[in-house]
Amino acid sequence: MNLSLTESQQLLKNSAREFLERELPREEVRRIDDSPNGFSPDLWRKLVSLGYTATVVPEAYGGQRTDFTDAAVLMEELGRALAPGPFFSSAVFSALIIETAGNENQKRTLLPEIAQGRRIVVPAVTEADYGWDPEHIKQVTATRRGTNWVLNGAKFFVPDAQLADQLIVAARTGARGITLFLVGGNQTGVNIRNISGWFGDKLNEVTLSKVSVEASHVLGTVHRGWPLLESAMEKATLLLCSYMVGGTGKVYDMTVDYSQRRIQFGRPIGTFQRVQDHAIEGLNYLDAARWLTYEALWKLDTNKPAKEVTEAVSMAKTAASEGYRGAAGHAHEVHAGVGVDKETGLYLYTKMARTLYHYLGSPQQHKKRIAELLGI
Amino acid sequence: MDFEIVYTKGQQAFRKEVRDWLDKNIPQIGELPVDGQHITPEQDKAARAFRGKLGEKGWLFPTVPVEYGGKGLTWEHAVVIDEELSERAEEIPHVPDNSSLAIPPLLIYGTEEQKRRLIPPMARGQVTTWQGFTEAEAGSDLAALRTTAIRQGDSYVINGHKLWQGGPYPAENWYLICVTNPDAPRHHNLSAFVLPTNLPGISMIPQQLFVYNRHQVFLDNVKVPVENRIGEEGMGWQCVQATLELEHGGSGRIGLPKVMDHFLSYLREAKKAGRILDALERDRVVDMYINAHVERLFGLRNYWQRATKQWGTYEGSQLSLWGKVQGLNRSKTVLDVVGPDALVNEEDSAAKVRGWLEEHQRQSVLTHPGATIEIQKVIMARRIAMSATQERAAVTV
Numbered sequence: 001m002n003l004s005l006t007e008s009q010q011l012l013k014n015s016a017r018e019f020l021e022r023e024l025p026r027e028e029v030r031r032i033d034d035s036p037n038g039f040s041p042d043l044w045r046k047l048v049s050l051g052y053t054a055t056v057v058p059e060a061y062g063g064q065r066t067d068f069t070d071a072a073v074l075m076e077e078l079g080r081a082l083a084p085g086p087f088f089s090s091a092v093f094s095a096l097i098i099e100t101a102g103n104e105n106q107k108r109t110l111l112p113e114i115a116q117g118r119r120i121v122v123p124a125v126t127e128a129d130y131g132w133d134p135e136h137i138k139q140v141t142a143t144r145r146g147t148n149w150v151l152n153g154a155k156f157f158v159p160d161a162q163l164a165d166q167l168i169v170a171a172r173t174g175a176r177g178i179t180l181f182l183v184g185g186n187q188t189g190v191n192i193r194n195i196s197g198w199f200g201d202k203l204n205e206v207t208l209s210k211v212s213v214e215a216s217h218v219l220g221t222v223h224r225g226w227p228l229l230e231s232a233m234e235k236a237t238l239l240l241c242s243y244m245v246g247g248t249g250k251v252y253d254m255t256v257d258y259s260q261r262r263i264q265f266g267r268p269i270g271t272f273q274r275v276q277d278h279a280i281e282g283l284n285y286l287d288a289a290r291w292l293t294y295e296a297l298w299k300l301d302t303n304k305p306a307k308e309v310t311e312a313v314s315m316a317k318t319a320a321s322e323g324y325r326g327a328a329g330h331a332h333e334v335h336a337g338v339g340v341d342k343e344t345g346l347y348l349y350t351k352m353a354r355t356l357y358h359y360l361g362s363p364q365q366h367k368k369r370i371a372e373l374l375g376i
Numbered sequence: 377m378d379f380e381i382v383y384t385k386g387q388q389a390f391r392k393e394v395r396d397w398l399d400k401n402i403p404q405i406g407e408l409p410v411d412g413q414h415i416t417p418e419q420d421k422a423a424r425a426f427r428g429k430l431g432e433k434g435w436l437f438p439t440v441p442v443e444y445g446g447k448g449l450t451w452e453h454a455v456v457i458d459e460e461l462s463e464r465a466e467e468i469p470h471v472p473d474n475s476s477l478a479i480p481p482l483l484i485y486g487t488e489e490q491k492r493r494l495i496p497p498m499a500r501g502q503v504t505t506w507q508g509f510t511e512a513e514a515g516s517d518l519a520a521l522r523t524t525a526i527r528q529g530d531s532y533v534i535n536g537h538k539l540w541q542g543g544p545y546p547a548e549n550w551y552l553i554c555v556t557n558p559d560a561p562r563h564h565n566l567s568a569f570v571l572p573t574n575l576p577g578i579s580m581i582p583q584q585l586f587v588y589n590r591h592q593v594f595l596d597n598v599k600v601p602v603e604n605r606i607g608e609e610g611m612g613w614q615c616v617q618a619t620l621e622l623e624h625g626g627s628g629r630i631g632l633p634k635v636m637d638h639f640l641s642y643l644r645e646a647k648k649a650g651r652i653l654d655a656l657e658r659d660r661v662v663d664m665y666i667n668a669h670v671e672r673l674f675g676l677r678n679y680w681q682r683a684t685k686q687w688g689t690y691e692g693s694q695l696s697l698w699g700k701v702q703g704l705n706r707s708k709t710v711l712d713v714v715g716p717d718a719l720v721n722e723e724d725s726a727a728k729v730r731g732w733l734e735e736h737q738r739q740s741v742l743t744h745p746g747a748t749i750e751i752q753k754v755i756m757a758r759r760i761a762m763s764a765t766q767e768r769a770a771v772t773v
Contacts, residue, residue, distance in 0.1 A: 001378055001379065001380060001381045001455075001676075001680055002377060002378045002680075003377055003378075003379070003676075003677055003680050003681075004377070005377070069377060256760060256761065256762060259762055260761070260762065267764075270757075270762035270763070271762070271763060271764045273753070273754070273757070275762075276753065276754075276756075276757035276762050276763065277753060279757070279760060279762055280697075280753055280756050280757065280760075283690070283694070283756070283760065284694065284697075284698060287670075287674070287694065288667075288670040291670065291673040291674070291677065292666070292669065292670065292673065294377055294379075295379050295673060297377075298377050298378065298379050299379075315666045315669060318662075318666055319666060319670070364655075364659060367658065367659050367662040367663070367666075368655075368658065370662045370665065370666070371653070371658045371661070371662050374640060374662075374665065375644055375647070376640065376643040376644060376647060376653060376658070376661060
């Protein structure tokens with residue numbers, strides 16, 4: 001038993017934090033957040049040059065993956081800095097889907113490009129009737145026409161689609177199943193519309209009108225797309241949890257820091273027990289999510305039985321969703337009016353916590369899955 | 377990171393040794409009450425005999441050095457023993473004993489002679505120990521305690537009154553905090569002692585509680601030799617801190633809170649009988665399950681920190697606070713989901729899962745042992761540098 005980070009993980013953590021504090025100050029996050037496409041080519045180039053976009057891709061396909069805990073250390077720092085843009089969508093989630101579902105040719109073509117940041121691939125899974133299970137994949141359909149497939153319908157709440165060179169679309173292919181398709185972001189019939197709202201990432205509606213896809217652009221087996229997606233999603237979810245834990249940690253640090261600096265009634269507000277309670281709740285949320293996530297990563301990295309990993313992932317995502325949102329709430333109680341001011345930047349975390357709350361499965365959905373595993 | 381101990385061949389053999397030994401030695405004294413505490417005098421006697429055997433093996437306090445009556449085993453061995461004992465906890469009658477709280481201050485502040493004299497009887501399970509801290513006017517404000525020990529030649533003469541001592545049956549040994557200098561400032565006026573409970577002047581009466589019973593104890597001119605004072609006179613508060621650091625959660629623990637198993641068994645049986653949880657109930661039960669795992673992980677983290685001598689700051693109190701709050705939340709979820717059946721005890725034939733849920737309803741109310749929820753929050757705030765009073769973890773072992 002050893003519950004510390006390894007020496008190399010600690011080095012990665014320190015260097016990532018130093019880099020992100022230098023290159024991505026709060027004003028820069030705000031600038032990118034306010035820009036129409038939520039992307040900084042300059043930051044992206046730097047993330048690529050540090051090898052960060054290669055973290056999840058296996059070595060055999062041009063990446064540098066060691067294990068998931070190593071990748072999680074980086075994700076935590078990215079989450080702390082609120083690194084925007086398609087990092088998670090492309091370099092984590094899509095990379096894992098392609099690794100899991102793609103044939104050898106697809107993996108050799110796509111994964112090195114993703115690892116080098118030259119191609120941005122974005123999964124388009126959810127629909128207006130939102131949910132991360134096969135029952136909720138029904139609006140987008142694919143039907144055969146000759147050797148090709150024709151896709152119709154709309155995906156909703158798709159992060160980063162505005163930047164996608166390619167989309168991975170989960171489409172209903174008859175009652176029998178779901179199939180994954182690689183679709184060009186600029187392909188004829190694909191329309192991407194930014195959804196207006198209080199979001200931490202750019203979320204989009206992706207409309208597909210008679211989009212023709214060659215059979216060679218099917219990812220994985222026809223009709224058997226969901227189990228492949230689910231398997232990739234399990235790993236991606238844990239890395240998302242780390243990203244969320246990173247944000248939760250920053251929100252907690254801001255809470256303690258502000259409570260020591262803010263003077264009211266002639267003393268720092270942190271000396272008032274009612275204020276302390278908020279920080280303690282925040283810290284408990286943080287540590288609950290952090291330890292459930294670390295343990296789940298360890299189970300994944302050490303190939304524990306599938307059911308055990310699934311349960312651990314669902315516990316971690318529940319705690320990460322509820323913890324990030326909860327800790328941000330307590331931070332606002334302590335910051336009061338100052339926390340509403342955009343200058344403080346707390347709102348960037350607050351809306352990210354809400355944006356990721358349902359992403360890759362809401363707490364309710366994950367709890368339902370745990371209940372099934374428990375047989376209750 | 378690595379969340380489990382990778383057992384070497386030797387350690388696996390050790391686990392088998394522990395298992396085999398427990399098979400042979402756990403006393404066969406009939407079904408135990410669910411709280412493990414309302415036991416007959418005969419069961420108590422058997423329980424103490426078992427404890428003595430465990431101590432003789434060196435498995436009661438496995439890491440205590442050989443020269444002080446332990447076996448000086450590694451903490452990995454201690455984990456194996458803890459896991460195996462925890463696995464069979466419901467077969468082993470509970471003997472209330474706070475020796476684990478008295479040994480650390482002795483190891484840190486005791487003289488070599490004291491360590492060799494006072495620790496072995498505890499380590500070997502020959503005596504059980506009371507923690508003589510709380511008084512009628514000294515609960516959360518422990519430093520306000522009033523029992524006095526006044527130096528007279530080579531002895532101290534003790535007068536006062538302690539509450540909430542031990543369990544249903546008396547202990548032989550006492551770890552006692554008293555005022556030795558009434559004129560000294562707060563926290564500098566106290567000293568710690570280890571003494572037998574059969575000295576002249578000590579008398580006790582049972583304290584009737586709605587959980588298991590304890591004792592209140594009166595001290596009337598009790599004479600204790602100076603050699604039984606731990607550390608220098610006036611160092612009582614440091615001894616208290618070494619103890620409370622552990623009692624406030626710093627010692628950590630292994631495994632999931634037991635009530636979870638009983639509740640899940642209940643729910644699985646109920647499901648077979650056609651009781652389907654609605655979505656709200658299901659969410660609450662799973663919340664309880666996740667929070668129990670968080671408690672397990674906080675406990676494991678603290679256990680590991682202590683074992684590897686990496687003292688944290690707020691972690692002890694965080695575990696304690698989390699466990700108490702979740703205990704209350706759990707009892708509400710059980711009460712809502714199970715209904716009045718949750719209040720039927722083991723003596724009634726209608727009791728579900730042997731009355732474990734009723735026992736949990738009572739236990740969940742006990743949030744004060746090892747300091748209240750509010751005190752744990754005060755300690756956490758000091759240790760995350762928010763409070764005007766700032767502190768680090770106390771020195772302990």
